[in-house]
Amino acid sequence: MAMAVFRREGRRLLPSIAARPIAAIRSPLSSDQEEGLLGIRSISTQVVRNRMKSVKNIQKITKAMKMVAASKLRAVQGRAENSRGLWQPFTALLGDNPSIDVKKSVVVTLSSDKGLCGGINSTAVKVSRALYKLNSGPEKEVQFVVVGEKAKAIMFRDSKNDIVLSVTELNKNPLNYAQVSVLADDILKNVEFDALRIVYNKFHSVVAFLPTVSTVLSPEIIEKESEVGGKLGELDSYEIEGGETKGEILQNLAEFQFSCVMFNAVLENACSEMGARMSAMDSSSRNAGEMLDRLTLTYNRTRQASITTELIEIISGASALEAAK
Amino acid sequence: MASNAAVPFWRAAGMTYITYSNICANLVRNCLKEPFKAESIHREKVHFNLSKWADGKPQKPGTSLQDPYRFSNLIEI
Numbered sequence: 001m002a003m004a005v006f007r008r009e010g011r012r013l014l015p016s017i018a019a020r021p022i023a024a025i026r027s028p029l030s031s032d033q034e035e036g037l038l039g040i041r042s043i044s045t046q047v048v049r050n051r052m053k054s055v056k057n058i059q060k061i062t063k064a065m066k067m068v069a070a071s072k073l074r075a076v077q078g079r080a081e082n083s084r085g086l087w088q089p090f091t092a093l094l095g096d097n098p099s100i101d102v103k104k105s106v107v108v109t110l111s112s113d114k115g116l117c118g119g120i121n122s123t124a125v126k127v128s129r130a131l132y133k134l135n136s137g138p139e140k141e142v143q144f145v146v147v148g149e150k151a152k153a154i155m156f157r158d159s160k161n162d163i164v165l166s167v168t169e170l171n172k173n174p175l176n177y178a179q180v181s182v183l184a185d186d187i188l189k190n191v192e193f194d195a196l197r198i199v200y201n202k203f204h205s206v207v208a209f210l211p212t213v214s215t216v217l218s219p220e221i222i223e224k225e226s227e228v229g230g231k232l233g234e235l236d237s238y239e240i241e242g243g244e245t246k247g248e249i250l251q252n253l254a255e256f257q258f259s260c261v262m263f264n265a266v267l268e269n270a271c272s273e274m275g276a277r278m279s280a281m282d283s284s285s286r287n288a289g290e291m292l293d294r295l296t297l298t299y300n301r302t303r304q305a306s307i308t309t310e311l312i313e314i315i316s317g318a319s320a321l322e323a324a325k
Numbered sequence: 326m327a328s329n330a331a332v333p334f335w336r337a338a339g340m341t342y343i344t345y346s347n348i349c350a351n352l353v354r355n356c357l358k359e360p361f362k363a364e365s366i367h368r369e370k371v372h373f374n375l376s377k378w379a380d381g382k383p384q385k386p387g388t389s390l391q392d393p394y395r396f397s398n399l400i401e402i
Contacts, residue, residue, distance in 0.1 A: 165377055169372065179371045181343045182371050185344055185347075186375055259343045
């Protein structure tokens with residue numbers, strides 16, 4: 001704020017300098033005296049005081065935000081860690097094949113609705129773009145499903161033609177499985193895919209988040225892969241109970257896998273968001289504190305200087321009077 | 326899965342496994358006794374904004390979903 005004041009002052013001063021080109025030619029000393037603040041002996045501390053006040057307020061806000069993020073993190077962390085049990089059996093059964101080569105990929109980018117949480121959204125977008133480049137090619141198609149306001153805003157700039165769905169306000173109520181499963185259902189109904197690649201930030205600790213890609217394959221692709229062998233080759237050794245075909249089972253499984261993986265991903269991402277916000281707010285309140293220290297120092301110095309000047313003036317005036325007697 | 330023979334029917338109705346399992350879960354929730362029932366139903370609130378995109382633009386304001394089970398009439402049966 002104070003900088004803006006200075007800038008405004010500067011703009012007002014500029015034409016007055018430009019209007020007197022002779023002053024510059026005359027002599028540097030005399031022009032300095034003229035441009036200096038006339039009639040003011042000490043510098044006003046008003047600007048610094050205002051700035052200190054605003055920095056203090058900002059520090060208060062960031063501290064409060066840190067507290068809020070910390071308490072929210074604690075609530076969501078346990079649930080995120082518990083939800084890891086949901087996708088693990090699927091990975092054991094179907095494997096995770098991020099490198100699979102398919103025609104239609106859909107990249108699901110998870111991000112937060114609100115900002116001020118470090119780089120988690122931009123990393124998610126970066127990874128999604130990398131996936132786009134990796135998977136696009138002749139006869140190959142990549143589309144985006146964007147979850148969260150922030151990734152939407154970034155993706156809108158350069159890949160808006162590839163977005164098929166966007167989802168926001170997911171975090172309004174506390175996250176729950178029913179909500180995420182309905183979302184997963186909507187995504188399944190609205191996009192055609194051979195592989196869904198979910199990009200999110202996996203929560204490691206309050207300061208460490210790993211951008212992660214989870215791949216969910218469509219039932220046809222799983223079937224094809226298991227016939228070829230490789231990682232999914234063991235799938236045929238499972239017995240199927242009841243009168244269902246393998247295709248039906250796989251379709252049910254793939255759908256359920258997607259909703260489970262989404263649930264975990266959404267929770268992990270929310271957790272990372274809170275962690276990132278916490279550390280971002282922590283460092284910004286620390287920065288505000290440092291800035292406040294520096295400003296206080298400047299303020300006190302200026303104050304002291306003006307007091308000293310005044311004292312000198314009084315003393316010298318008094319001694320002049322003494323000498324006159 | 327409650328009944329294996331049911332699969333073709335709910336598939337034919339346009340449901341996915343997710344919807345089907347959600348409806349089943351909701352039935353189970355409805356079987357709870359009172360303080361737990363209201364609590365568990367209250368916990369599973371569904372709310373989000375979904376918008377489809379075409380030609381690089383989001384189509385009209387997305388729908389914000391309040392009814393999680395678009396087959397809620399089936400639950401009564």
